[in-house]
Amino acid sequence: xxxxxxHVSIGGGVANAPKNAKALGATGFGMFVKxxxxxTAAPYAPADIEAFKxxxxxxxxxxxxxxxxAGYLINLANPDEExxxxxxxxxxxxxxxxxxxxxxxxxxxxxxxxRKLTPQEACARVAQSMNTALAQTQxxxxxxxxxxxxxxxxxxxxxxxxxxxxxxxxxxxxxVCLDTMHTFAAGFDIRTRDGFLATMEHFDRTVGxxxxxxxxxxxxxxxxxxxxxxxxxxxxxxLGIEVFRCIMADARFENxxxxxxxxxETLWEREIQQLMEMR
Numbered sequence: 001x002x003x004x005x006x007h008v009s010i011g012g013g014v015a016n017a018p019k020n021a022k023a024l025g026a027t028g029f030g031m032f033v034k035x036x037x038x039x040t041a042a043p044y045a046p047a048d049i050e051a052f053k054x055x056x057x058x059x060x061x062x063x064x065x066x067x068x069x070a071g072y073l074i075n076l077a078n079p080d081e082e083x084x085x086x087x088x089x090x091x092x093x094x095x096x097x098x099x100x101x102x103x104x105x106x107x108x109x110x111x112x113x114x115r116k117l118t119p120q121e122a123c124a125r126v127a128q129s130m131n132t133a134l135a136q137t138q139x140x141x142x143x144x145x146x147x148x149x150x151x152x153x154x155x156x157x158x159x160x161x162x163x164x165x166x167x168x169x170x171x172x173x174x175x176v177c178l179d180t181m182h183t184f185a186a187g188f189d190i191r192t193r194d195g196f197l198a199t200m201e202h203f204d205r206t207v208g209x210x211x212x213x214x215x216x217x218x219x220x221x222x223x224x225x226x227x228x229x230x231x232x233x234x235x236x237x238x239l240g241i242e243v244f245r246c247i248m249a250d251a252r253f254e255n256x257x258x259x260x261x262x263x264x265e266t267l268w269e270r271e272i273q274q275l276m277e278m279r
Contacts, residue, residue: 002248003028003065004217004275006260006268014044014101015051017066018059024269028065030107030216030259033097036071039090049100056102063104067143067177067214067257070094075111076129077122077154087111088129095137105213105257107143107177110164112152123160127167134173143175143213148185148229156186156227158206165211175213178203179261180247181232182216184239187225191239196246214257217244217275233262234271248278 005026010017014033021029034041056062074091078084091108098106113122130142144164149156154164161176168174183190183199190196203209219237221230235241247253260271 001027002254002258002276002279003256004258004260004272005029005065006262006265006272007031007069013051014048015055018052018055018061021061022059025272027272028067028257028259029061030067030069030257030261032071033068033094033101033103033106034071036069037073038071039073039086040093044097044100052101063102064255065257066103066105067259068094068098068103068106070106070108072109074108075114076108076126077111077113077117079114079116079122079125084125084129088132091129091133092136095133095140095142098140099137104139105141105143105175107145107214109147110144110154110160113154115152119154119160120163122154123163124167126154127164130164130174131167131169134168134170141173141175141213143177145177145216146179146182146186148182149187149227150229156182158203162207165207174211176207176211177214177216178212179216179218180239180243181218181220181237182229184220184224185222185226185228185230187227189224190243190246191224192242193246196243200250200252209252212252212256214259215247215253216261217247217258218261231261231263233264233267234260234274244275245278248275 007030008020017031147153147155188199219232221232
């Protein structure tokens with residue numbers, strides 16, 4: 001089964017995430033577990049946790065269909081100790097929120113070396129940070145997202161994803177999420193079937209398909225190799241439609257969240273249907 005749906009809002013309470021996804025006909029979804037642009041948030045009340053679990057069950061979703069996304073402020077590569085400690089605190093809070101909700105993944109951006117570390121040093125710092133976080137939590141996999149590579153951000157070359165994974169002790173709790181728009185902006189031409197398959201072969205050879213835990217399904221406002229992160233609605237950007245047909249025809253992408261992060265939420269229901277019809 002293909003787990004397709006948008007990154008939905010938790011506004012009004014975390015239990016609204018599955019409710020919002022179900023209203024769109026989604027078979028999977030993404031969500032934040034707290035405000036993505038703040039370091040801290042009030043803890044969940046027990047009633048919030050129970051309401052979320054009940055809503056998940058009544059709407060027919062399991063943890064396998066959900067890709068929680070960590071906040072945007074987290075930078076595990078930050079060389080400044082005080083700033084890095086804030087990132088670690090926020091990451092730990094989000095991991096524990098996932099645990100309390102019964103969710104088994106947390107997707108995060110690997111961060112930026114801020115041009116103060118080499119990419120190799122920054123990858124090692126991210127991996128060590130992950131080791132610390134994983135040692136203090138249970139049952140949640142940290143899922144590294146590839147990036148467009150702007151501003152010293154790690155994770156545009158697949159080799160950097162591999163370097164981070166190599167430094168993680170518990171490899172059963174590390175995974176990767178590939179964003180189609182980021183992949184394109186990072187320099188991988190996935191607009192054609194041949195280009196997409198070649199890129200996936202490179203990913204498998206460098207990282208390993210066994211680590212893939214989900215995808216972000218986005219078209220691109222910006223050109224190939226631009227190293228800029230700008231999402232577009234499906235079929236309205238520079239990626240075209242063929243890459244999405246390839247994903248939906250490839251059984252390797254079944255049974256993992258395929259999350260739309262496209263900018264026009266009025267199109268989400270149509271985009272879900274569009275992807276379903278490509279199977």
